[in-house]
Amino acid sequence: MAETQKTMEPILAVRDLKVSFTTPDGDVDAVKGISLDVRPGETLAVVGESGSGKSQTMMGIMGLLAANGRVSGSAKYRGQEMVGLPPKALNEIRGAKITMIFQEPMTSLDPLYPVGKQIAEVIVHHRGGTRKEARPRVLELLKLVGIPEPERRIDSYPHEMSGGQRQRVMIAMALANEPDILIADEPTTALDVTIQAQILKLLRDLQKRFDMAIVLITHDLGIVRHFAERVVVMRRGEIVEQGGTAGIFENPQADYTRMLIEAEPHGRKAAPPDDAPIILEGRNVVVDYKIDGGFLKQRASTFRAVDNVSISLREGQTIGVVGESGSGKSTLGRALLRLIASKGAYRFGRTDISGLDRTGMRPLRRSMQLVFQDPYGSLSPRQTVGEIITEGLYVHEPQLSRADRDKRAIAALKEVGLDPAARNRYPHEFSGGQRQRIAIARAMILKPQAVILDEPTSALDRSVQGQVIELLRDLQSRYGLSYVFISHDLSVVRAMSDYVVVMKDGKIVEEGPTDAIFSAPREDYTKTLIGAAYNIGP
Amino acid sequence: MLAFVLRRLASAVPTLFIVVTISFFLMRFAPGGPFNLERPLPPATMENLMRAYQLDQPLWRQYLTYMGNAVTGDFGPSYIYKDNSVAELIGKGLPYSVELGFYALLLALVGGVIVGTIAALRQNSALDFAVMSVATIGVTVPNFVVGPVLTLIFAIMLAWLPAGGWGDGSLRFLILPMIALALPQLAVFARLTRGSMIEALRTDHIRTARAYGLPAKSVVVVHAMRGAMLPIVSYLAPCAAALLTGSAVVETIFTIPGVGRYFVLGAINRDYTLVMGTVVLIAIFVIVFNLLVDILYGLLDPRVRHD
Numbered sequence: 001m002a003e004t005q006k007t008m009e010p011i012l013a014v015r016d017l018k019v020s021f022t023t024p025d026g027d028v029d030a031v032k033g034i035s036l037d038v039r040p041g042e043t044l045a046v047v048g049e050s051g052s053g054k055s056q057t058m059m060g061i062m063g064l065l066a067a068n069g070r071v072s073g074s075a076k077y078r079g080q081e082m083v084g085l086p087p088k089a090l091n092e093i094r095g096a097k098i099t100m101i102f103q104e105p106m107t108s109l110d111p112l113y114p115v116g117k118q119i120a121e122v123i124v125h126h127r128g129g130t131r132k133e134a135r136p137r138v139l140e141l142l143k144l145v146g147i148p149e150p151e152r153r154i155d156s157y158p159h160e161m162s163g164g165q166r167q168r169v170m171i172a173m174a175l176a177n178e179p180d181i182l183i184a185d186e187p188t189t190a191l192d193v194t195i196q197a198q199i200l201k202l203l204r205d206l207q208k209r210f211d212m213a214i215v216l217i218t219h220d221l222g223i224v225r226h227f228a229e230r231v232v233v234m235r236r237g238e239i240v241e242q243g244g245t246a247g248i249f250e251n252p253q254a255d256y257t258r259m260l261i262e263a264e265p266h267g268r269k270a271a272p273p274d275d276a277p278i279i280l281e282g283r284n285v286v287v288d289y290k291i292d293g294g295f296l297k298q299r300a301s302t303f304r305a306v307d308n309v310s311i312s313l314r315e316g317q318t319i320g321v322v323g324e325s326g327s328g329k330s331t332l333g334r335a336l337l338r339l340i341a342s343k344g345a346y347r348f349g350r351t352d353i354s355g356l357d358r359t360g361m362r363p364l365r366r367s368m369q370l371v372f373q374d375p376y377g378s379l380s381p382r383q384t385v386g387e388i389i390t391e392g393l394y395v396h397e398p399q400l401s402r403a404d405r406d407k408r409a410i411a412a413l414k415e416v417g418l419d420p421a422a423r424n425r426y427p428h429e430f431s432g433g434q435r436q437r438i439a440i441a442r443a444m445i446l447k448p449q450a451v452i453l454d455e456p457t458s459a460l461d462r463s464v465q466g467q468v469i470e471l472l473r474d475l476q477s478r479y480g481l482s483y484v485f486i487s488h489d490l491s492v493v494r495a496m497s498d499y500v501v502v503m504k505d506g507k508i509v510e511e512g513p514t515d516a517i518f519s520a521p522r523e524d525y526t527k528t529l530i531g532a533a534y535n536i537g538p
Numbered sequence: 539m540l541a542f543v544l545r546r547l548a549s550a551v552p553t554l555f556i557v558v559t560i561s562f563f564l565m566r567f568a569p570g571g572p573f574n575l576e577r578p579l580p581p582a583t584m585e586n587l588m589r590a591y592q593l594d595q596p597l598w599r600q601y602l603t604y605m606g607n608a609v610t611g612d613f614g615p616s617y618i619y620k621d622n623s624v625a626e627l628i629g630k631g632l633p634y635s636v637e638l639g640f641y642a643l644l645l646a647l648v649g650g651v652i653v654g655t656i657a658a659l660r661q662n663s664a665l666d667f668a669v670m671s672v673a674t675i676g677v678t679v680p681n682f683v684v685g686p687v688l689t690l691i692f693a694i695m696l697a698w699l700p701a702g703g704w705g706d707g708s709l710r711f712l713i714l715p716m717i718a719l720a721l722p723q724l725a726v727f728a729r730l731t732r733g734s735m736i737e738a739l740r741t742d743h744i745r746t747a748r749a750y751g752l753p754a755k756s757v758v759v760v761h762a763m764r765g766a767m768l769p770i771v772s773y774l775a776p777c778a779a780a781l782l783t784g785s786a787v788v789e790t791i792f793t794i795p796g797v798g799r800y801f802v803l804g805a806i807n808r809d810y811t812l813v814m815g816t817v818v819l820i821a822i823f824v825i826v827f828n829l830l831v832d833i834l835y836g837l838l839d840p841r842v843r844h845d
Contacts, residue, residue: 062749064745064748088753091751091752092751093751094748094750095750095751095752099750100746100749102745104742107742108743110746110747110761111765111839111840112765112840121752121760122752125750125753159840170746
């Protein structure tokens with residue numbers, strides 16, 4: 001183990017670091033001359049929203065910028081200048097002295113090689129020897145990061161592991177050569193809350209054991225508060241504030257930091273009366289997915305995604321559906337809208353919609369809308385915003401003239417807080433938050449009664465998230481809408497919902513009014529979820 | 539794995555059956571026949587010929603007879619090359635076509651992958667631009683132009699290589715037809731490789747490999763190239779089938795006694811049995827190479843392992 005004296009001498013000193021990218025529209029400065037120190041054994045959080053330059057700072061230091069990126073200034077690792085270092089010398093440091101784990105556990109490992117081989121490759125490259133000789137060390141590392149059955153898993157391919165396990169493998173790789181600094185770039189963002197907490201705990205334990213510094217790049221202030229000793233807040237390529245974690249949270253100096261801290265969603269609307277009429281209901285919903293065998297291959301099987309779930313949405317109500325990935329919450333949403341084949345009894349208002357086919361459902365579709373998670377994938381890149389949001393009108397109000405449709409588009413865009421001029425532009429010209437507003441406008445233009453919101457804020461930065469939630473709440477009170485709000489993010493669910501349904505493995509584990517669920521969860525699983533979300537760390 | 543191969547081979551039977559059936563009837567519904575010459579034959583002669591080849595029978599009976607014989611490997615006599623059966627013609631010509639096609643395939647694959655990788659690693663540089671322009675020319679210039687130009691330069695002007703023929707089968711005779719045959723495919727492989735290498739080099743796991751200090755050579759060869767090979771392997775099947783079953787143009791220009799000519803000649807002469815024979819040959823090649831490629835795919839990419 002490395003014998004590091006806990007001096008205040010930084011092991012990584014960054015001075016006036018700049019990163020810029022050459023683009024067809026001219027140079028873009030992503031990092032505009034920042035200075036920071038990483039001290040031995042500490043945890044330094046670099047916080048900021050997307051586009052703040054927090055990741056690019058580290059990429060620049062590690063020589064990992066895209067081909068059109070340039071880095072200048074200075075970053076000294078134990079006195080050794082890393083900026084401008086030739087690749088060969090840089091390769092001595094990265095992977096051995098400074099290692100990284102990334103946001104995307106699903107894709108950060110090479111899909112074509114067993115994980116053990118990939119870890120061994122890093123060991124062999126930096127320490128010599130053969131892959132065979134490295135195998136015991138790899139086993140030891142896999143054990144260390146808590147991979148079950150390491151003797152078997154060492155020969156597994158990444159696709160045979162879950163996201164959390166893959167991130168553990170990445171951590172094993174990062175520890176393989178006992179680094180001084182581990183840079184963790186949003187290491188838990190892509191993971192479920194309970195897995196998040198496990199990974200963070202693992203990182204903390206290992207940090208103590210190996211006495212290494214961790215640079216944690218994140219947008220999640222909850223993690224920062226529980227995990228970091230010092231914080232650097234970045235915005236638009238500059239550092240707006242840095243200092244001890246407690247100080248930053250208790251007494252933030254910069255307006256931006258204050259805004260970030262306050263951007264955690266809070267407040268809630270009043271719940272509708274208990275006797276409000278039911279607008280959308282599914283009883284004993286069951287969804288089975290068939291896994292096909294294929295030609296000359298009789299091994300078809302079924303996977304039960306939603307298992308006997310009942311849910312009643314009242315007028316003006318928001319039901320939050322909470323669960324981890326694979327819990328069936330999105331499938332339930334689609335079943336309620338009769339978008340996928342499912343069993344059960346469904347009604348919309350007074351209409352029984354259980355037996356309706358596509359054609360039968362069509363007149364009702366305008367009243368039941370869906371907003372998706374991914375504001376990038378769910379808008380056609382080849383249509384203008386105007387075309388996207390008015391498309392539903394062709395089906396549901398075919399009598400409208402072109403001018404009428406345009407008027408409606410203007411109104412819908414204004415309603416979601418966008419410039420009506422946006423309707424002549426294309427989706428790629430907008431930010432994630434603006435795109436989600438476009439997606440909401442597309443649903444709202446039809447004047448629906450019930451809207452299923454499938455993780456509408458998960459892809460957005462915290463501050464933008466807050467704005468979208470405000471917008472959704474505002475539209476709800478103005479038009480008396482009812483929402484089913486599907487999310488894995490408990491703080492958002494808490495701010496949005498009157499009633500919460502907790503799902504696991506296709507079943508409802510627990511349900512009840514929001515306050516009851518959050519203040520006194522009965523089931524262990526709910527407790528774990530809430531505990532993981534609000535008390536990250538020990 | 540064995541089960542997978544057997545399953546695939548079993549599913550090849552209906553495929554072949556459909557291909558043969560469609561070709562049979564398409565051929566018969568095309569106007570003309572094998573004995574319609576520029577100077578019509580006397581009706582009595584015609585009648586005798588038709589009877590001799592059983593072409594006077596109803597079509598369904600001809601079809602059943604053909605299918606019955608084909609199952610036993612008898613593809614009938616050629617109507618034009620009267621001294622040979624179709625099986626003999628193909629049996630004689632195929633080794634030439636396969637040998638030439640194999641070298642051409644090797645050249646196209648190795649050359650294309652190298653050129654494409656260089657272009658990808660120097661993306662948007664002058665070298666990339668130059669190499670890919672040549673590749674575009676390779677795709678667009680047809681081999682009936684490339685062939686004669688090669689002959690003109692290397693056989694006639696420089697007199698380094700023979701202008702045609704198989705000779706003793708030595709490499710000297712093969713070089714020019716091999717290049718003419720390989721060039722368009724080499725260009726396709728180069729373009730495919732460039733595209734998929736550029737994509738592979740941008741993936742997250744390549745970033746990981748670089749972040750862990752692995753040397754550039756291992757990043758490119760071990761991590762990027764294996765993934766980038768997948769689309770190339772997919773193209774390999776139709777390409778191999780096309781090259782190994784001979785090219786009418788190249789075999790004619792370089793007077794090589796392969797099977798490539800038979801398809802064109804058979805179709806023009808309405809030599810029903812010869813066309814059917816070549817159709818079966820090409821179909822078998824396509825099916826077999828697709829199977830080989832699927833197996834290769836499984837070896838390259840653990841996510842598509844067959845059980």
